[in-house]
Amino acid sequence: MSKTSRNTLAETVQRDLIAYLGRGRPINQQAVTEQLDPTGLSISDFDRLKRIHFALSEPVRDYINDLPERLRRIRTANNVEREHIRGEVRGAVDWGQTFRTRYAENPEDRSKFVTRSPYTEYQLPENILLKTLLSILVETVKTDLSAIDQSWRRNAWSDADVEAFVRRVSRNIHLERIDADADTPVKATHVEAARRSRQPLYYEAYELFQQYDRLRNNEFGDPRVREILFNTLYVPDTATLFELACVFRLLRSLEDEYAVMLHPIEAGSGAIAEIRTDRWQIEVFHDESGPLTFKESLPESPTDEYLRRYERVLDRHQEFLGRENRRPLYRGRPDLVIIVSERETDDETPQKIVLGEFKHSASHSVFSDAVQELFEYLEYARYEKTAGHSDSDESYVVDDGSIDLAGLVITDGHPSKDTQDDVMHLDYRSIADEVESGDIFNY
The missing domain is CATH 3.40.91 (Restriction Endonuclease)
Known part of the structure; x- marks a missing residue:
């Protein structure tokens, strides 16, 4: 009878892992993660491992490659900020609002004005989702991927790629004005605004965030989510x-x-x-x-001739290597x-x-x-x-x-x-x- 092939074993493990995680079965994710860790860093946090897989996935890398050009067309809205002041006037006066305010408070008070200052609004729902997604990726790439000193990581994310992406996101003047980070709660309005956008910067960000959210929640019924986890999965020996x-x-x-x-x-x-x-x-x-x-250790003063000689072997070995701790007799x-x-x-x-x-x-x-x-x-x-x-x-x-x-x-x-x-x-x-x-x- 022939042995089960490596590919069949890999498919079996992946299928069974999906079955347990996808149905919410309480398998010990830490224990499994340590066996399927692609980094060699003994990662025991399954959520962290999934973030690494997400950053390594082809859709994410394709999105990152197109990011420099797309960020030039980030959406904004023109808005007006009104300020109630007294005395010296700076800026354009909103006379209609000024007269209404005076009439409501004190018609004889001619020192009170309402000014109007136009400004550019960045805190749009689709921008919040975009900034949150990019912040998650920056944290993962900067903290996790850059620490992996292996050729397969550098093939997917070179050191230059990591540095360029982190710099591009952290120093972009438009992204700086969006108040969001990796921990920002993403609401249904943010998701819907990105989904309905005609710009690939946003609707692809929506698709990636949806896949990330499903991956995070172990929703492996979605084939794209399975692909993110297992197409980048390090298959152990x-x-x-x-x-x-x-x-x-x-x-x-x-x-x-x-x-x-x-x-x-x-x-x-x-x-x-x-x-x-x-x-x-x-x-x-x-x-x-x-x-x-x-574990079995040598007795303090072995009387058996074989054990005495074996003890001398260990002593000479440790002395030669300059070590103090002796190996156990059995482990x-x-x-x-x-x-x-x-x-x-x-x-x-x-x-x-x-x-x-x-x-x-x-x-x-x-x-x-x-x-x-x-x-x-x-x-x-x-x-x-x-x-x-x-x-x-x-x-x-x-x-x-x-x-x-x-x-x-x-x-x-x-x-x-x-x-x-x-x-x-x-x-x-x-x-x-x-x-x-x-x-x-x-x-």
Whole structure:
């Protein structure tokens, strides 16, 4: 059986991400964003990531290229400012308004005048939308894009392009007179005025702002919005794509089989998703250890001959490099951690823990390595006991008879169906069937 292609995996991840975000499903946007970050800057703010995609999109760049010529025809309106003064008169007197004011207040007071000063009005509804859109782009380009020191960014927005755009907007005398910025609330009157305009400066600004607003609100039913996000989406390495595809397929299968919905993620949680039933809470972590640790340190004074010699190796290595901190004897992190806990109890100890390892391969040697890695995770996983226990030390999960510990290896096309009591091997394509059979979760 051949492996799933990279393009198919990318399409699967994009489709599933759209399905969760577009329907308002509470997937952990921070956790997903860190996997799909195009900048290499470990961006965890999904809204920020969407702004970057918006600035990188082709419609925005085309609009920016046409901006210098179009800004010369920015709309204004002629208006008149009237001022009530007493004594010395400066400016043209509005005699009709002056006589009406004197008559209404004091007909005998000949020192009071109303003057009229014409001025150019810039605070038009379409101008407010235009300035707000350009301010959003300036902030994104100046703060986010310019900090990305990678060739693909410079191909889309060179340093000269960034500097020219920021200067053009910030120093334009017409835009300076429009009182709006990136945080200005855009009202329906602003949108409608830009939409009805015959000038491309405004009606294209309207179209871009509408797409930005829909992108910001995850309205991926609009194909143009999907295109903005995913045509500029950095596609991570194939292994990460495969891991995300496995996670999404597991989540979708759990939802379908148990008729449950994902629960909103609490702030600061590393879980990519949470599922709750009346009795159970299931936390799903991808590329995160969650409440577990997978680390073994050398004892202070090892008595075993092998460990003593290994300690000397580490000491000499650190001394040679001039470092003080020694490497641990073992450190690991599974691709998947699932914690199943009972909700209505004071004991925070999980009822079940599932550790998973994903390999986008059909190779037997890769499968063998994955199984060994999984056995290491199962053997070394520690969980800190708190409520309901007299001690608060981290203990090995495998030694705790109160926790059901299981392992899951998911490959892509490996024919083996080998299964032990606590470890199961699945093919990527059969995840839904195994969830439906109840072999993975029986809660």
